């Protein structure tokens with residue numbers, strides 16, 4: 001059975017799904033372009049939407065675009081197509097980070113074990129306190145397997161690991177907070193009053209931890225005048241790290257796909273999540289995040305999981321800004 005070229009409606013649905021992914025400071029650093037035969041999509045990083053002081057190597061940029069790529073794959077299955085991914089298909093063009101071949105019908109209905117498509121619109125960062133309820137072992141097992149299938153290791157931390165990671169995150173948060181240039185960069189992504197299509201609105205910010213145990217990122221700088229009053233967070237947050245063997249753009253793209261697969265699956269299970277990325281942003285605190293017992297590896301991201309309020313939606317750029325339809329009509333391969 002052959003599949004038809006993607007219609008405009010299908011392309012719009014795919015791009016909307018990709019664009020709903022999480023990204024550093026909601027920078028949405030991606031662009032999508034159908035192949036000239038409209039049987040696939042090329043995925044690009046958008047360097048104009050980089051966050052250079054916080055993310056000088058473009059690691060978080062690639063993780064964000066990797067997350068968008070996973071959403072595209074989920075949406076492709078929803079449309080009955082088999083998503084075949086080629087990472088970094090054109091070495092001469094490093095901005096083109098993936099080619100998604102959608103020329104075959106979907107091989108299985110539920111390639112990710114569950115229908116993850118509805119979760120794309122339901123997933124939000126929840127920066128609120130969570131309850132003390134443990135994530136069941138069976139769910140943890142599913143999340144670990146999901147990350148592994150994407151080429152990343154998800155490790156749920158034991159109590160001593162949680163304390164180590166919280167300490168490093170607090171240290172990194174203090175440093176970032178006293179770095180005027182970085183704080184100005186972070187604040188430039190805040191959208192506290194004006195309606196916007198990117199960045200972080202006031203409603204998506206959370207409180208600081210009253211006990212100063214969970215070092216949530218202060219987007220506004222301290223004292224955090226624009227956020228709500230501090231609140232008591234969970235006594236021992238449930239933290240997980242995503243780790244890869246090497247630390248190259250392909251690893252960052254795999255981490256992004258793993259992050260989004262884990263986050264969508266967590267959403268299906270009624271779990272909330274937020275990212276604690278501060279310690280990954282300084283080389284020495286990032287080094288300290290490694291669990292010596294796990295062997296060599298590069299920690300790419302820290303995820304906080306639990307049960308609590310869902311978190312608010314953040315804005316997205318219009319699909320017409322991220323989907324380049326005109327270029328494909330002009331281009332020939």
Ligand SMILES: Cc1cc2nc3c(=O)[nH]c(=O)nc-3n(C[C@H](O)[C@H](O)[C@H](O)COP(=O)(O)O)c2cc1C
Pocket residue numbers: 020021022023024025026060061063064067123124125126127199200217274275276277278311312313314
């Ligand atoms: C690589 C990366 C790093 C992030 N770092 C943080 C962080 O340190 N603190 C935080 O609260 N959210 C962090 N986030 C979450 C983004 O701020 C969030 O995805 C974005 O604002 C869009 O909101 P949404 O997740 O609700 O769709 C990060 C996301 C990614 C992909």
